[in-house]
Amino acid sequence: MSNENEKNISFDNGDQNYNTHLIDQNNTDNSNNKFTVTPWEVEGNVDYNKLIEKFGTSAITNELIEKVKDIAGEVHPFLKNRYFFSHRDLDWILNEYQKGNKFYLYTGRGPSGLIHLGHLMPWLFTKYLQDKFDVKLIFQITDDEKFLFNDNRDLQTINKFTFENILDIIAIGFDPNRTKIIINTKHINYLYPLSIEIAKKITFSTAKAVFGFSNSTNIGMIGFPPLQSAPCFLPSLIEKKLTPVLIPAAIDQDPYWRITRDIAEKMGFYKPAQIHSKFIPGLTSNGKMSSSKPDTALFTIDDPEEIEKKVKNTFTGGQPTVALQRKLGGNADRCPVYWYLKYLFDSEEKSSERYSNCVGGNLLCGECKGDLIKDVKPFISNIQSKREKAKSLVKEFMIDRKDIDN
Numbered sequence: 001m002s003n004e005n006e007k008n009i010s011f012d013n014g015d016q017n018y019n020t021h022l023i024d025q026n027n028t029d030n031s032n033n034k035f036t037v038t039p040w041e042v043e044g045n046v047d048y049n050k051l052i053e054k055f056g057t058s059a060i061t062n063e064l065i066e067k068v069k070d071i072a073g074e075v076h077p078f079l080k081n082r083y084f085f086s087h088r089d090l091d092w093i094l095n096e097y098q099k100g101n102k103f104y105l106y107t108g109r110g111p112s113g114l115i116h117l118g119h120l121m122p123w124l125f126t127k128y129l130q131d132k133f134d135v136k137l138i139f140q141i142t143d144d145e146k147f148l149f150n151d152n153r154d155l156q157t158i159n160k161f162t163f164e165n166i167l168d169i170i171a172i173g174f175d176p177n178r179t180k181i182i183i184n185t186k187h188i189n190y191l192y193p194l195s196i197e198i199a200k201k202i203t204f205s206t207a208k209a210v211f212g213f214s215n216s217t218n219i220g221m222i223g224f225p226p227l228q229s230a231p232c233f234l235p236s237l238i239e240k241k242l243t244p245v246l247i248p249a250a251i252d253q254d255p256y257w258r259i260t261r262d263i264a265e266k267m268g269f270y271k272p273a274q275i276h277s278k279f280i281p282g283l284t285s286n287g288k289m290s291s292s293k294p295d296t297a298l299f300t301i302d303d304p305e306e307i308e309k310k311v312k313n314t315f316t317g318g319q320p321t322v323a324l325q326r327k328l329g330g331n332a333d334r335c336p337v338y339w340y341l342k343y344l345f346d347s348e349e350k351s352s353e354r355y356s357n358c359v360g361g362n363l364l365c366g367e368c369k370g371d372l373i374k375d376v377k378p379f380i381s382n383i384q385s386k387r388e389k390a391k392s393l394v395k396e397f398m399i400d401r402k403d404i405d406n
């Protein structure tokens with residue numbers, strides 16, 4: 001299936017003005033293999049090695065993984081299989097940690113819709129980091145961002161998603177005593193002083209170059225980026241000492257960290273470190289799963305019948321007929337079913353066995369789909385029961401420990 005029809009797959013607005021500027025930067029030289037990665041759009045067949053080059057980040061090396069293993073005792077599969085593939089200053093963060101200078105984790109969510117499996121993956125990894133490194137976490141909800149960037153979302157709808165998304169975040173199992181959720185519109189007092197200091201150091205011309213803003217961009221959006229930067233520095237204020245921050249996030253958020261890193265030292269803070277994930281492919285294409293296209297994603301609130309139906313209708317890397325599949329083999333690299341199984345359910349051995357059986361023509365797509373259905377149903381139903389319990393825990397996770405209305 002072609003990716004060319006997959007426009008704006010992560011971005012519900014429809015206004016493409018402010019991301020087109022990055023297309024040239026991000027395209028590969030081969031014009032048949034175009035891709036775009038910005039905070040509001042991921043399109044095409046992403047070449048992750050090219051992204052490392054273009055964004056100026058570093059690849060996760062075996063050596064770095066060994067270092068994580070030395071400290072954490074255990075390497076998460078998402079590091080081993082390079083779902084987290086790139087970083088900035090992770091080596092520095094680990095060195096500081098070994099010297100006794102503990103970092104904070106910082107991640108976030110723009111509540112533009114419901115949560116699907118693709119969203120959970122960086123959060124599962126963040127929980128691993130919190131547990132193994134025994135560190136605190138700031139979780140930002142950019143409801144303002146999603147209101148400003150989506151023409152067709154009112155604040156009430158965004159509020160509803162904020163509450164629903166927080167249930168998913170809590171369901172991941174973060175430690176309530178070491179996790180603070182900040183909802184931008186509700187907890188602005190924690191961010192505002194830092195954010196005006198940041199804003200004063202960033203010119204419109206920098207923001208245009210980094211985010212692609214244009215004259216038709218609403219000014220709320222132009223003013224937004226410092227609010228996503230502010231939590232990079234907040235831990236130093238909370239702890240009353242310089243505190244390193246590590247951000248686990250998909251690589252599309254990198255533009256925010258680039259501007260933050262540029263001004264960090266001028267403001268007397270450490271540059272925030274990052275560990276970047278890939279995107280999990282959608283069920284119908286090679287782009288990422290999208291909340292704005294319900295059939296491309298498995299949501300945490302889907303019931304077993306819906307899960308089964310979506311997986312059964314999924315695009316795979318298989319051949320049109322059984323005979324051809326046996327003869328030519330499937331294309332596991334382009335198959336979302338293979339990737340889901342690999343990332344979330346299969347062991348390393350199981351996954352490589354699946355791979356060679358598929359490409360060798362010894363495995364039919366129906367079998368893999370059946371495996372995915374079998375694994376994903378209990379996984380999602382477990383999240384659903386944790387979401388129920390989360391309803392009474394929301395207040396505990398808020399940075400001000402106050403109730404939120406939904």
Ligand code: TRP
Pocket residue numbers: 039106107108109110111140141142145228247248249250253
């Ligand atoms: N902008 C992010 C989104 O649209 C949300 C976000 C805020 C975030 N702060 C973050 C994501 C820190 C990762 C890390 O989803």
